[in-house]
Amino acid sequence: MHNEKPAWWKEGIVYQVWPRSFKDSNGDGIGDLRGVIDKLDYIKSLGVDIIWLNPVYKSPNDDMGYDVSDYRAINPEFGTMADMDELLQKAHQKGLRIVMDLVVNHSSDEHAWFKESASSRDNPKADWYYWRDKPNNWGAWFGGSAWEYVPARNQYYLHVFSKKQPDLNWENPEVREAIYSIMRYWGDKGIDGFRFDAVTRYSKDLTFKDTPPDSTGYGFPACMNGPKEHVFLREMYRKVLSHYDWMTVGEGGGSTPRSTWPYVNPSKHELGMVFVGPHTGVGRPRYGNGYDESGFDLPRFKAIIDEWQRGMDGHGWMGWYLENHDQVRSINRWGNTGIYWKESGKMLATLLLFLRGTPYIYMGEELGMVNYPFRKKEEIRDLEAMNDYVVLNKRGYAPDHIWKILRMTSRDNCRTPMQWNDQGNAGFSTGKPWIEVNPSYQDINVEAEEKDPDSILHYWRKAIQVRKAHPTAIYGSFRLLCPKDTQVFAFTRKDQEHELLIVCNFTNVHARYEIPKEFRGAEKLIGNYENEPGILLHAYECYVLERNI
Numbered sequence: 001m002h003n004e005k006p007a008w009w010k011e012g013i014v015y016q017v018w019p020r021s022f023k024d025s026n027g028d029g030i031g032d033l034r035g036v037i038d039k040l041d042y043i044k045s046l047g048v049d050i051i052w053l054n055p056v057y058k059s060p061n062d063d064m065g066y067d068v069s070d071y072r073a074i075n076p077e078f079g080t081m082a083d084m085d086e087l088l089q090k091a092h093q094k095g096l097r098i099v100m101d102l103v104v105n106h107s108s109d110e111h112a113w114f115k116e117s118a119s120s121r122d123n124p125k126a127d128w129y130y131w132r133d134k135p136n137n138w139g140a141w142f143g144g145s146a147w148e149y150v151p152a153r154n155q156y157y158l159h160v161f162s163k164k165q166p167d168l169n170w171e172n173p174e175v176r177e178a179i180y181s182i183m184r185y186w187g188d189k190g191i192d193g194f195r196f197d198a199v200t201r202y203s204k205d206l207t208f209k210d211t212p213p214d215s216t217g218y219g220f221p222a223c224m225n226g227p228k229e230h231v232f233l234r235e236m237y238r239k240v241l242s243h244y245d246w247m248t249v250g251e252g253g254g255s256t257p258r259s260t261w262p263y264v265n266p267s268k269h270e271l272g273m274v275f276v277g278p279h280t281g282v283g284r285p286r287y288g289n290g291y292d293e294s295g296f297d298l299p300r301f302k303a304i305i306d307e308w309q310r311g312m313d314g315h316g317w318m319g320w321y322l323e324n325h326d327q328v329r330s331i332n333r334w335g336n337t338g339i340y341w342k343e344s345g346k347m348l349a350t351l352l353l354f355l356r357g358t359p360y361i362y363m364g365e366e367l368g369m370v371n372y373p374f375r376k377k378e379e380i381r382d383l384e385a386m387n388d389y390v391v392l393n394k395r396g397y398a399p400d401h402i403w404k405i406l407r408m409t410s411r412d413n414c415r416t417p418m419q420w421n422d423q424g425n426a427g428f429s430t431g432k433p434w435i436e437v438n439p440s441y442q443d444i445n446v447e448a449e450e451k452d453p454d455s456i457l458h459y460w461r462k463a464i465q466v467r468k469a470h471p472t473a474i475y476g477s478f479r480l481l482c483p484k485d486t487q488v489f490a491f492t493r494k495d496q497e498h499e500l501l502i503v504c505n506f507t508n509v510h511a512r513y514e515i516p517k518e519f520r521g522a523e524k525l526i527g528n529y530e531n532e533p534g535i536l537l538h539a540y541e542c543y544v545l546e547r548n549i
């Protein structure tokens, strides 16, 4: 057996719902809570256990809900508090848990706290945000300076993200108590946990020293794993988390496994797990330091996953994702949108579901949804993509080049409506959707894939069942094979009774792969081609073998 202490959120599988684009129940073009309620049976049918709901709190939507103006209210465009209560109740009835997003590194500038704080230098909330007489050189994640001037105070406030997302002052115990009380409010409603947005940025380096400027002319804010980070999280654990049987997942940890241990080591009493994203950075074009078109480097991708898989084993639990609302569609990055669309979609499912850690499936990933063919400004909704558009234009990039970059990077790629059928608006809404529907919906949609026994959707369901039936896939240790191979990602998972071999061809051509001796004749649990594994893998072929020890 293994020495990991079992927990429902380690064994469970998460399905991420970005509510704005999941299902619109009233024809206003915006997905809503009733839409999620209507689709609970579909979610359940996937075999997943936990729904992570992106923010549904009241928000002016500068950053699509990640700018909260009232933490105790539902954004009216998503429905009412009664809808939220009903969602919790119906989900629980079906054995599904609901985890909410907690966005408390910053609030909206339209939150009552900030309005009061910004009104003068001596109001009761004057100290709830970071106010300084002079800005330093830090840049904001979404462009420009990280400081914004407010005449009423003749001071600047810090915003690591957009200027409508002022950073809350975690040094102030009143702020922390206010946050804890929000958490208890939702805890009393019966939610099953939180995903902690930007958790590594709660604590700031209070010297606010300039940092070396990058090509944008600004310095990166020195507020990752700040000096009091773990002090704050331990207090939060003591005062709130320890009173609930919650799933608690931090967005990001340290930059290495070692610096991530304190966040999730059970003896430290902070969070249950973190998910990290460095693997999604491999081959991702960026504009920050020049456009990197170097392409995808499989050995590098494997090395990063290996570092985290082994580096965290025995030190704390992790979650893994290939897609989320900040990413693009995984099939465009690591798979094939042409003739091997199906094969590569299944291959990616196999990779995600057999890594060590809780898998996070993003809505539409189970269908093999693809990136949107962006080609005009009017199609952009995300403020990050909009800022990239402005920056790339300023740098004199040709329009074709800009669109090529945005088609590969814009967060809007994962935010187009869920594709339910081949009818109007992909069955998402009877009204005009808030963002364009991906034209691929004629072929890629739930209804079509339900009918096709060989679909990516059915493969996910099957692979989920295989994972669940094999505890080795959940708790077994990870070992990377053939790290230098530029085509094949192969690894094993092992406990004292069983060993699994997972093999994935990441290319659209044959690849040579010799099965390790001890796995010859082992049982094939799942795979995306009919044949028994041979010495040559087909394009994007994948399989999982199991042997007894």
Ligand code: TEU
Residues within 6 Å of the ligand: 063, 066, 067, 103, 141, 161, 197, 198, 251, 325, 326, 327, 384, 411
């Ligand atoms: O993202 C935080 C974050 O660290 C970003 O770097 C994120 O990785 C980036 O946007 C990817 O392009 C979280 C949320 O997931 C994101 O949607 C929000 O915009 C952000 O916090 C601010 O709340």
Ligand code: CA
Residues within 6 Å of the ligand: 024, 025, 026, 027, 028, 029, 030, 031, 032, 077
């Ligand atoms: Ca709606």
